[in-house]
Amino acid sequence: MTTAARKNPSEVGRLLRSWREQRRVSQLELALRADSSARHISFVETGRSRPSEELILRLAEHLDVPVRDRNALLLAAGYAPRFSETPLDDPSMGALREGLERLLRGYEPYPAFIVDATYNVVAANNGMALLMDSLPEHLLAAQPLNAMRLTLHPEGLAPRIRNLREWRGHLLAQMERQIALSRSDALRELYEEVAAYPVRAQDAGREPQEPVPYFALPMVIEHEGHVLSFVASISTFNTPMDVTVAELAIETLLPADPATVKYLRSAAG
Known part of the structure; x- marks a missing residue:
C-alpha cells in the first residue's frame, strides 16, 4: 500500500480549510x-475528494501558505514534499552565500x-557591526x-533608541503580522519573550526630537555622541524553491537624513 493510500483525505482538507479561513477567503x-470550483x-x-498534488500547490499559492507549510500540506495528502530544506552552509548553496555577501558589502557603509x-x-x-560594537x-x-x-x-540597543516607544511598537506589530501569516510557534515564543522585556519609564515616554518623515517611521538612535536616523527596508526572495531560502530576509537600515550619511561614511573611513 502506498503512502498516499494510507493518508486520510480529510487531514489535508482540514489544513486547507484552516488556511483559507485564516486568510478570510470564501470557497468561491x-x-x-x-x-x-467551489464544489x-x-x-x-470535507475529505470527500482527494486533491491532486498540483491542486494543493495551486491552492497554497493563492492562500499565501509559507513554503514550509506547503510541504506539510503535501505530506498530509500522502505526497512527497516538493521543497527541499538545504542548510545555508551546504556546498550547493555556495553561489547563494557569495551573492548574499556581495549584497551586504554593497550596502556599506549602511547597516544591513x-x-x-x-x-x-x-x-x-x-555597518551593522558598527552599531552593535558597544553592546555587552x-x-x-x-x-x-x-x-x-x-x-x-x-541592555541592547533599546536604551539608545530615542523613539523606543514607537519603534518597539512597530517591531512588535511586525512580528504579530508574521505570526498570523506563518502560524509559527517559534516566532510566537520569541514575540512573547521580547514583548515582556522591561522598558524604562523615561524610554517608554520619550519622543523623537525630530519630526517623523511622512514616508516611513525612522529608528532614531544615539551612537557615540551622535544621533543617527534610519528607515528600514526588508527584501525577500521571489518564488523560492527551498525552505531555507524562502525564510531568509535581507534587512537594511537606510539613512533618513544627511547627518547620518555623513557620520557613516566618516566612520567607514
Whole structure:
C-alpha cells in the first residue's frame, strides 16, 4: 500500500480549510483564483475528494501558505514534499552565500543584515557591526544572535533608541503580522519573550526630537555622541524553491537624513 493510500483525505482538507479561513477567503473566491470550483473545494475540505498534488500547490499559492507549510500540506495528502530544506552552509548553496555577501558589502557603509524566519542573524555587514560594537559581551556571545533580542533587550540597543516607544511598537506589530501569516510557534515564543522585556519609564515616554518623515517611521538612535536616523527596508526572495531560502530576509537600515550619511561614511573611513 502506498503512502498516499494510507493518508486520510480529510487531514489535508482540514489544513486547507484552516488556511483559507485564516486568510478570510470564501470557497468561491478561492476556486476562482485557483481555476477550480467551489464544489470541488468543499469536497476537498470535507475529505470527500482527494486533491491532486498540483491542486494543493495551486491552492497554497493563492492562500499565501509559507513554503514550509506547503510541504506539510503535501505530506498530509500522502505526497512527497516538493521543497527541499538545504542548510545555508551546504556546498550547493555556495553561489547563494557569495551573492548574499556581495549584497551586504554593497550596502556599506549602511547597516544591513540577513535573518531567518525567527530573526536569527545569518550574516551582517560592517555597518551593522558598527552599531552593535558597544553592546555587552554576553549579548553578543549568545548564539545564534537574534535581531529582535539585540534591539529590544534592556541592555541592547533599546536604551539608545530615542523613539523606543514607537519603534518597539512597530517591531512588535511586525512580528504579530508574521505570526498570523506563518502560524509559527517559534516566532510566537520569541514575540512573547521580547514583548515582556522591561522598558524604562523615561524610554517608554520619550519622543523623537525630530519630526517623523511622512514616508516611513525612522529608528532614531544615539551612537557615540551622535544621533543617527534610519528607515528600514526588508527584501525577500521571489518564488523560492527551498525552505531555507524562502525564510531568509535581507534587512537594511537606510539613512533618513544627511547627518547620518555623513557620520557613516566618516566612520567607514
